Amino acid sequence: MAPLLHRDRELAVFREALDELRAGRPTVAAILGGNGMGKSSLLGAMTEMLPPRSLVLRARCHPSESHFAYGMVRQLFDPVMSAGERPRGRFDHAAADDDGAATQDLLISLFHMTRDLVAEQPVVIAIDDLSFADTPSLRWFSYIARRLDDLPVMMIATLPGSPPAGLGTDLAKLPYARFVQLRPFCATCTADFVAEALGAPPDVELAALCHTLSQGNPLVLRQLTSRMRQARISPGEPDPDQVLEVGTAALSATVLEWLHDHDPVAYELLTQLAVMGPDTDVTVAAILLSQGEPQIRQARRALAQAGLITAGPPVRFHNPLIRTAVLSRIDNQTRLGLHERGAALLARLGAPAAQTAEHLMLTDSDWGVPVLRRAATEAVAAREYDDATRYLRRALACSDDPATIHELTLQLGTVELRHDLDACVRHAETLVSTAPDPVRRARSLLNLASPALVASTVGVRPFVTVAHELAGMADPPREPLLRLTAQGVLSGYRAGLRRSVRMASSGVPDSAAKELAGALAAMVAASGRHPGTARRLAARACRERSRRDRPAGTGLVGAALAFGWTGRPEEALAVCDRILQDARTWDQPDLHALGLLLRADIGHRRGDSDDSLRDALDAREGAERIGARVLTTAARACGARALIRMGRTRDAAELVREMTMPADAHPLIKSLILEVQGLIAAAAGDHVTALSLFLDCGHRLSARGITNPACLPWRAHAAKAYNALGEHTAARTIAAEPAASPEHAPDARPAQAQILLTPAEQRVVELVRQGMSSMEVAERLCLSKRTIDTHLGRIYRKLGIRGRHQLAAALGP
Template structure:
């Protein structure tokens, strides 16, 4: 009884018709429904409900037999003909020789039927009446109109939701009945699955089965049968496994039936699946080499089968239907269909993206221009994933060197907004595909983002191009200034002198401002000339022409310079400009960097809550575009703000899974070390904190960042020394770096001309405490050989011969 779930109303209707039959009155009933709705099952259930003395004549029609005259009638009467010679002769006379449905033949068949009901009620049950041969259909209509006062019930199954053919003509008969089978509801589906699997299904499994089958009993029966074979647990199902089984069930039921019974509709469904749900029906007709009448008929068949919507546009009722159709097509055939479809869409002037989607699935090389247009359209719509896919496919099928260079540049510009690490790879590729330094430099200008300067790998192609350009006799001004600015912002001096002469002697245009801003950051990092750094930063932030698209390097450098020279208000104003430019020109890399800079300024102003918010927003934006270095810096800024807010545990949690990229700029690595040191100090692990602070200072000094305003590592290290009881070391490490303008001359130690690295200062302090080289090595977790190397370098710097002269040489 499982197939008859949700069929109580229909069985009631036929129960009434059987009562009419018992009373000697006729019924002509039609069971309507899409394929798989259980029409045949209901027909079988009706015959089981009949009175015991009923005579049942059955027939099942099929398209392959539709050309045999009276094929359906012969199926009905074959069992009767075997019962007697007289009856057989009557039927032979009625069916004639050529099958022509003359009135005499139809009348003889009616008399034959009337003779059969003389002793018993007769039930004529016909499955798939729409596939019957024409003479049999004529007989069905003829006899159905002449059943008054005869105990005959004619029941036929028909596809669709409305009567068609002979059944439609008989709708006005007083004894006609129509029953429309509907899909199972969700509750009936759950009941069916429970009975099939032997246990109540999980709620999600029941819902998934209903979605997969759309309440179609045939599909549901096949689905649960396969689930049972695969031993799917009704209580803890694997959704992916059920989806896979559902796709196969669809393919082997509804789609198989369609392939056998309506080849044109099946081909149309295949074409729609390949071309996509938004395909114009005219395009499908052209690809199928069919006329519009045939296509309209095929579309009606698909709608009646519950596979697609009526449209327009025509869409699949269930995404799994498309997946099931595609699973039936071999790869070679599918490639050919996509190839033909792409070529036709291109000729018809379809949107480039629509054509490109088919080109993506072929091995054709003619579609590079189409893919490039599609990428441009996708960028305009901010659909960067699609633009990247199209350009990568175009690169894969292009063999021309010039085209490869152009595609690499276009792809790099897309990934600058989408995947910063990928953009770095394409910048490196541009450095090898351009034919000459000038062309290489102009190409790289399109990717010159200050966000790339945060990575030593990211800035490398620009530094290399600036070096090559600086050696040219008469280098182009804009590329040299802007490429040099990109390197200077990261601490590289390649091309600096030549660019400086150009910037000083030329007009203060956009390239000069970019260079001035980057140079301002470099000067400010050194800490020696804060006024010069501020003047350069002010030059970089002067109003520019509205025609100039901002690159951001100059403004980023200016913001850093103002922040590092004690002008946080000016730095905040520059950050606002950076963020505005990023929004105006859709530059997510610049936006993340602007938020990061504003977080740093907020920290300097003591606005920790605002600093934290900007840092977290910067991290989110950086992660969205694959900017690993910026995301790491944002984590460090956020943790620093949390520490200031006395939320050390939250800061530790934020930094716990942070892995500093190996190619991160030393300033970013130092920020991470500083924050880790602050977290260790808050946990009273001052030995670890001191080691982290000293490492931080070493990395900064190696890159020439000696301004304590950049990162106050000396103050942190002094606090760690103090906590460890090493007060003399605290005083030494707290001393400003040699040559600082802000340090009074009389406060400088006698060894001011000698620059000791933080590591060397630590070794000196421990040696002065009377420790041997081995003890110093154990204290600093280093080898004795490393300590001896440090001491040898210290002695050479101070011009002494041994440790006994250290105090005198240092003026202590």
């Protein structure tokens, strides 16, 4: 009785019809429902409930018999006539017209036959799949149904969705007509069905998944549970992926198989819609199918009645799994051909480039590069950078022309500047290697000249290379040289600097000169020697610009750093706000993440730990979104530094627990990471490790010429570590400025040097003076080579020397 779940209302209508039959009154009942909804099962259950004396005439229609005139009528009456019951009427096929249409005499004869049969007993005419009946039989059905007044006749027919137009109109006018619309199983009935089929109550999620897959269709549900039993899927602990796979196969074996056999045009339309996508215009599918509008309209109606697609517009699949099941029935070669035909038609019809591009992505055609580029441009305008990247990569794979490859690489780089910063770095290097001359390389790189790339030594390398090439030219273009030089200067490189400064000072103070001024301001401020000059250069970089100027990212970033390092945090904060405003206006997420990182650093300098932490976390989120590893690491370090100042050392350690130092990070960012790690170690009481980290921090900064204590106060941190270790003399020394050079005080150096060195440093010095290498000293003292190198670096700074060859002169005998 499982197929009759959720059928109480329909059976109640049938019981009312039975009462009418027993009272000698007629009934015409139409059971409506899509394929697999249980129409035949309900019809069979109804005939089993008939009174024992009833005469049941049965017929089952099939599309293959629809061209045989009166085929359905013969199924109904042949058993009666062969049994010897000869009613007064006569079934004479010769009475039909040549075209198969029933004549009035024939219809009257058939009516008399029916009336004679009900003289002694009620008659039930049960017809399955009436919509597949031949045309003369349908006319007979309508003719008889309209003339049943006061006759004990029940006519029951199953129909998909709705009756044919003429028949439906005739039946709707009859007072004794009843229409029973079968509905899908509800979620509760589906769960009961699955429980009975699997022999155990299903998991709640499994019941819900079965209902979603079957959409309450009994036929699909029966096939689904049967396959689940074969796959031995446990109803208590199911595997959702396995159930989805089984559900796809069940849909293919039931609804789609039936559609393939009974309505080829509708099946082809469904296949075309599945390939082209759910939002495809049905007209496009009709053109691809080479079918007329009436056929497509009928096929679309059949698909909607079967519950496969919505009536639309737009046309969509009722269940996304239907599309999966349809596509699984198509071999790869056929699918590629359908996608290529669809893409070509959409291109000719002027469809949106993205729609055409989605089909080109699934083919091996090479004619669609312009379409893919146009689709990428539209995707960028909609900020759909993932799609733009996909289209451009596919276009690159299809291209062989070097000039086109260069243009596509440039376009892809500008997209990934907003989407995947590390990939943008790789494309910048490709542009340098594929452009035919330095000027072309420079103009291409200008589109990628973001200060966010400066955070990586690999990212700044293409700009430094091309700036050096331009500086060597007799007449280099002004704007590319100044901008690319500024990009390198911001990272500490001086390629093309002298030539650029001369060009900037002799020309008008345009936006390129302002960018160079900002980068120079940061370089001067990092040295700590001329703070006034740094501030003047920073102010020049912040001057108002015209609307035609591109956002001065490099110049403003350099100005913000310069103001922050020269004791002007308020002015630095104002510049950061300008950077963030430019980033929002010009849609530059890379500049926005960098601006938040700078503002977090300024907030830390101003003592606003809460604001600094918030900006650092926002910067980390933005950097992660664009795939900027170095900026993400720097933002986490800034956030941890703010947490440490707030006394939340444990939270800071958790924030940087799995953080690794990028090998290509800017030395300033590496030093920031070392500073944070040292502060966490010092808070945990490990002052030896903290001291080593602080000294390493100072070494990296000094190697790049960053000697301004305002950049990172590593000396103050190291002095605290020395004091915690009881080495107060070393603390005072490291906190002070570097000592005078040896030639200024030759007599005092050896004695003073001996006092400055700690016992541990003196042991290292003794072994080094014996000619041992750093590795041999490390083995002798049971330390790591890195620790020995750190000791040596500290010794050299205390003595004001550059290497071990000067130890003897600095220490004396």
